[in-house]
Amino acid sequence: MTDDAAQLLKANLDYVVAHKTKNFGNARYVRNIFERAVEQQANRLSSKLGISNDELSVLTREDIENAFKVNK
DSSP states (O other), X not given: OOHHHHHHHHHHHHHHHHTOOTTOOHHHHHHHHHHHHHHHHHHHHTXXXXXXXXXXXXXXXXXXXXXXXHHO
């Protein structure tokens, strides 16, 4: 994960936890965000040719942003 992606993830998770309902499931929510971020990464890379191993193993700020948008 890039540094700016990690910062955005932390900020968003801090906000969600501060405004959670009594039925909020921390682990489930984080798992869903992670799975959506990986989906966003796959979408971002799908049209690209010659993808490197580094690109396949890094989540970007865009991936995290889109994961939170999809989660709403």
